[in-house]
Amino acid sequence: MRKIRVFAPAKLNLYLDVLGKRPDGFHDIETIFEKIDLRDEIIIKEKGRGVKVNVDAADCSQGEENIVYKAVHAIFKETGAGLNLDIEIKKRIPVSAGLGGGSSDAASTLKAINTIFKLRIPDKRLFSIACDIGKDVPFFMMDASFAIARGAGERLKKINLDKRLFHILIKPPISLSTGMMYERIDRCGFSIGAHSLKAALWALKKMDVKALEKNYYNIFEDALAGNSVHIDRIKTLLACSGVRHSLLSGSGPSVFCTFENKEDAENVFKGIPKRKGMGVFCVKTYRGGIYGNNRG
Template identity: 30%
Template sequence: MPSDAPSPPHRPDDSAWTHHPAPAKLNLFLHITGRRPDGYHLLQTVFQLLDWGDDIALRVRDDGRIVRTAGPHDVPPEHDLTVRAARALQAATGTSLGADIAITKRIPAGGGFGGGSSDAATVLVMLNRRWNTGLGPDALAAIGLALGADVPVFVHGRSAWAEGVGERLVPLDLPPRWYLLVDSGVHVPTATLFQAPDLTREAPSATISDFVSGHLRGNVFAPVLRRRDPRIAEALDALSAFGEAQVTGTGGGLFVAFDNPVAAQAACDALAPRWRVRVARGIDRSPLLQDA
């Protein structure tokens, strides 16, 4: 069973730790266009990767155990997506190797910034390399999809247009932007939001051209979140003084886009006394691709 207990001091394979990025993301827009027969919602969105995120440290074990040596204290190891990702890769490949996993968290849980999914993707990509299991990106993305709809975009490591449940991806080169990020501290379970009676589920299907032309805007969950929690309403109102305030994903994370870092930092400084804020730059290619 996985645990947070320290690794045994002696192993035949005492490989060194390696350290790898797990970048955050934003949803630059998010619409629901319908449902599949199995009840899953069909989405259209654009994922923007960021130059800020978590760090994942890995060390190969030869005893097959998956041990999380460091990670978020409020998430039991057996529920942690990194542990589940490592075990899924073991099951898919039949490897006898294991791993120690240490997570340095920066991305707030439940904020819609994709932290858990990105952590899982980094584990899949880098353990596939370190275990020499030889799976390609599509196979790794398929494993990741079973863990969460956002995992495939992090496996492929490109900002992208996404459809389906989030797994059908078209890489995009997005304009340079800096983003003021706000963590409202609100964490609403995703399943609760998808079941909300006031959620709009039948947006007309759109195209990449619609997004590029600026005709696609907004997050379908924003009005639901605004009505349900005054902290999100307050944060959106505060952000609106600096531009178009948006919600990312299904969480309590908010953002405004800027054309230059100076303006983004000035807005960040203005909001810092009241909110947990930071500035991040949009990137089109994940730094994980350099490691892999």
């Protein structure tokens, strides 16, 4: 019996705009992705009959409804493989939080099964399978800490950086449906403001945190509606701790801020009061792979 342990990192969106809705129902976006070292742990065992997916979080989809189950069956359909797998997901990434946890779980599982069981699906085809599973999944298939994504998220360009950022990340005691948030964007209209992916990318490449903060943008902050009170509380909490700027990640509701060094991040982190239902994390850029070697 083979047993594999892999990891699935969360992501932040350092910039996120929605440009319009496509005929296929998806949306064209522009975003800057960053992997962070808040990770789920996935244990894949070759045992039993069929495929079982169990998650240790009550608020996460289980079994056939989980995106990992869908990923496994997509790879079986491609190869004709019929492995008997028991998959356990130990969640550390908050669910429905704008952090890409489910997509990352699916990507790490695809990569692990293809490699360990020698299914020999070429990288290009595996990437195509990932696109069909979920639009954030392709980014997590990349061996890159940072990337620009366009299209529905599948048109990716690696950003070559050997440095890392440090963040405080706060998940308020609510969850937001990505589908619901995109529906709000459709009703509210698409952005025409003075924000620039190019400027945000320039700041990131220079590792100029102040310039990056000035170019923070997430269109979903304009679509929070009644949920804005929860986000405003988090932003106020961070501001009272001396943070200049903070930003929603993905479709929310998680909020993060950025630091140039570990010491500054940890000092602010220590001073943030812990409240019931609120997750507070001190994280950094993830530079490892699915086997967990977070280099640097």
